[in-house]
Amino acid sequence: MEYDERLALFRQTHLNPFDRGEEEDHLEGGLVSQVSLKTKPELFSGPKTHNSDRTMDLGLAEDHFSRPVGSFVASDIEQLKQAIGECKKLILELPEHSERQKDTVVKLIHLRLKLQELKDPEEDEPNLRVILEHRFSKEKSKSVKQTCDKCSAIIWGLIQTWYTCTGCYYRCHSKCMNLITKPCVRSKVSHQSEYELSICPEIGLDRQDYRCAECRTPISLRGVPTEARQCDYTGQYYCSTCHWNDTAIVPARVIHNWEFEPRKVCRSSLRYLALMMSRPVLKLKEINPLLFNFVEELVEIKKLRQDILLMKPYFLTCKEAMEARLLLQLQDRQHFVENDDMYSLQDLIDISSGRLSCSLTEIHTIFAKHIKLDCERCQAKGFVCELCKEGDILFPFDSHTSVCQDCSAVFHRDCYYDNSTTCPRCARMTERKQDDEPYEKGAEHQK
Structure with a gap:
């Protein structure tokens, strides 16, 4: 579909709410209606007025929505910026929750969308792109709730092309993809499946040469030129682009202090912890054996896991158990049928909340019932x-x-x-x- 045809359909479904009284000009074929708008020169010059005409006069002329001949010049963007400024002022002046104010807000959104379109014109982009081990997939969502992980700006899905990495869920504009410097976190998880087990191992800003640990942007604790933000997982400092004050549960604090309060972490640590959440890489008996003396729930879970390992041989030699796929009751925690000493961070979180104890006790009861009551073959092995x-x-x-x-x-x-x-x-x-x-x-x- 050509640009003009798509634009015509857009107008048909999004009629301009500011000229409801204007007559509609029907195009040939009778499919599309266009609203004629008039641009008044008083918008950018002349005394300020507070009459009702001003609500309808914010510079959103028809030529703003037409396909440009060649590229837009700077004056077109400047006019839209001036119209946006006038729109903001008028919204503050109009009575709150009034119809005129609501119409003006809608108009402001249209102006901002058009401005963004001029800065980022639509292009034909491939559906898949591979950059720094990221496998980017082109998104079709028109949501505006996403934020670009590279430039920290809102992704306007209606008019902008954007991608998401299928491995680490890194999101970015199409125009920002060539500026990406962060490799895919999933590759790090595949090559290095282990946690930092020291609590906030800080090395200091001077050791970082007063630069962001990731993008090397100059930073300082005073916020000049950019605020330095510490990641509680790595202990290093990052700029506001690489550290959005996201919070996550830090494994080192859980293992050493049994503390589950979320801490501020950088973006790369947030993704790494999310991908590692269900991986059984924590051997508590070696890392902190004293934890079993202070956390009663851990002792209970360990006993249940040992019992399940003793039940496993019964199921492997029982035809009925294999047909019923009893061991798949633990398909989300396969390490429970392989050993009794490895834990994932999600296991520890669920133990703290009591969810794991309830679910594992229920599964233990189902397994024991099959062996001791339901199955004659398993009973014969007593x-x-x-x-x-x-x-x-x-x-x-x-x-x-x-x-x-x-x-x-x-x-x-x-x-x-x-x-x-x-x-x-x-x-x-x-x-x-x-x-x-x-x-x-x-x-x-x-x-």
Whole structure:
């Protein structure tokens, strides 16, 4: 569709609200109506007046919406800027919430859109672009709620082309893409999946040569020429373009202080922490083993995870469990069926809020019910306490049992610790091994 046809359709659906009384000129074909506007010279010269005519006279002439011949000169942009200034003043002068004020606000929006269009004319852009490991995809949204991560300006989706990185969700104008200096954070996550575990490791502005740690813009604590903002995750200082005062939970403060208060971080740290949120890279037993002595919820979660690992062999050899896909109950936390000592930052956040304890207890109950009540095959794999030879069938994940570390036999906890002899199953296995040794030696001698 040509520019003029698109412009005509735009006018048809967005009639100018400021000339409602004007007659409409019908084009050939009867599809599009154009509103004739008159530009009064009093807009930019002459005494200021407060009559009702001024509301309709803000320089939004028809030629502002026509396709330019060649490129716009500076005077066109200056006229629009003057009209925007007049519009702002008039909005303040008019009665609040009045119809005239609302019409003027709408007109101000039209003027600003047109000004932005002159600065950033529409171009044919590719749908995919790759820059510094970013994989940019062209957006079709017309929302104006987005902000360019490069220039910090609003993205006017109605008239501007913009892109989003499918890896780290970096957003920017099409015109800003060639100015990008930040590589994609997802590549850093792939190559370096570990956190900074020191609390705000500050090195000082002098070590940074009084420049932004990312874009090297001169900064200072006094805000001259640009305000220095510290990132609580890296401890370094950034300019206002690279640090928007976003907040995030810092892993080091969680692990060492069990503190979940969001702290101010730079844009790159914000994206990195968001992408790392669900990755199980925290081995608490090595980083801070004392944390289990002070956080009761961690001890409870650890016991549930150990039980689930003991249930896993039952499901892997049970046809019904495989068909029911019971282990997929933990598909969002696959590391729970692989080990019991690795945690993600999201795990710790959910433990603090109590959500993980509730969900994991429910899954634990479903697993135990299948093994002990629903499935005969799994029930047949239970144990009888060989020390007292009494009681119900025992399973290694029962709370009142103990498991032999050598042969994995299951006993009542009280029987196991009160028994002064060795494990009966271990004793039988040792005796059987001794009985088999003479036969093995005789076979070797015959060879």
